[in-house]
Amino acid sequence: MVTDSSWLGPPINVQPLFPKQQTAFIELLGSLEPDEWIRPTACPGWNVKDVAAHVLGDHIGRLSMHRDRFHVLRPSDGEAFPAFLDRINDDWVTAASRLSPAVLTDLLSFIGDQVVLFWQNVDMDAIDGSVSWAGPEPHPAWLDASRDFTEYWTHHQQICEATDRTGLTDPEYFGPVIDTFMRALPHTLREVQAPERTTLQVSVTGPGEGTWACIRGPKRWVLQRDSSPRPDAYLELETDTAWRLCTRGIHPHQAAERVRIDGDHRLATAALNIVSIIWTPPDSDPFGESRRP
Structure with missing residues (x-):
């Protein structure tokens, strides 16, 4: 498939950052005290452990759908895609509440390493899939990789803020994060x-x-x-x-x-209406809180 994506601006290369981000995330989780796992985060209704479980679900979905081409879950008839994501994300986090922090961290270490490997072997110029907040048309893989990177960075930052840590806020990370977000x-x-x-x-x-x-x-x-x-x-x-x-x-x-x-x-x-995540505002309040970044 040949599609002109020049309107998105020049490509962003986040491939070298995935291993560093994965290492930093596992180190962050390993440093948490028992009471820090249950602290509330900026994600409404989710504590630190819930956010970590959500990242695990994203990792598993990425490998299953994009590496293994295994697609099972789809929106119900008439269900909007953001509502579908909210539903399956909540279902996953509820199921993962049975996991201890230690088990969750071990799974994130194992599966996260496979996600890192996956992204190292993707043709970043290939047109495959869509990043919905950038538009409905197919997009190059480099934008999908950057979207993944920014999502993991955002959840890393949410856990850091919930536990009074600084996070990955130096220019090496912040530069690609902001650059990706501006593609919306x-x-x-x-x-x-x-x-x-x-x-x-x-x-x-x-x-x-x-x-x-x-x-x-x-x-x-x-x-x-x-x-x-x-x-x-x-x-x-x-x-x-x-x-x-x-x-x-x-x-x-x-x-x-x-x-x-x-x-x-x-x-x-x-x-200022820019949104660089899949997000559904509440019907009653256009400025209300989102469901899940």
């Missing part, structure tokens, strides 16, 4: 009408800092990993605000109080 910008702006060549520049400051220009093309918004000399709209936010916004740790109205906007306020504000 063209899809975020898909309904924003603007003349061709209209440009939004987004600058993230702090660890993992970078600049992205999202430009209106003849058919869609196109992302560039660069600054624009004269953007129509400029949005600046700190790294901490960026990752929390993209994973709905904070919501657009909260992020708006922490950012700098110049130029076309409508366009810059629309970009």
Whole structure:
């Protein structure tokens, strides 16, 4: 399958980071005291052990579906895909509540090592599957790998914050995390009408800092990993605000109080609706808490 994915911006290479992240995650779990496993996290209704169990479920799903091509679970008739994921994730975590922290850590060590190996052997230029928060069309494997990396990083960070640890916040990790999250910008702006060549520049400051220009093309918004000399709209936010916004740790109205906007306020504000996870807002509150990142 040949598909032009240049509108997503240049590829991100996270392959070298998977082994480091896996090692850091197992070391984190091994350092937890018994009472820390039951601390609540930013994932509503899930404690530290639940989040770790969710990561194990993701690992098993990745290997089963993408390495072994074994597909069993599918949405029920009329069930939206995010609702389907919420349901099977909750079912998995409930079942995994029988696992002791030691058993869970051993399983994560064994299965996580296989996920690392899987990603080392994937053709990153292959078009295979879709990263839904970047759009409905097929996407290159490098974006799927980066999506996986950011999900594991996010859950690692949630456990660290729940247990008063720092986490993987140096630029080596934060850079690819923020860069991946910004790949949702063209899809975020898909309904924003603007003349061709209209440009939004987004600058993230702090660890993992970078600049992205999202430009209106003849058919869609196109992302560039660069600054624009004269953007129509400029949005600046700190790294901490960026990752929390993209994973709905904070919501657009909260992020708006922490950012700098110049130029076309409508366009810059629309970009604050960015979501770089599969997320379903509650029907009653568009700014309510997400289910599970």
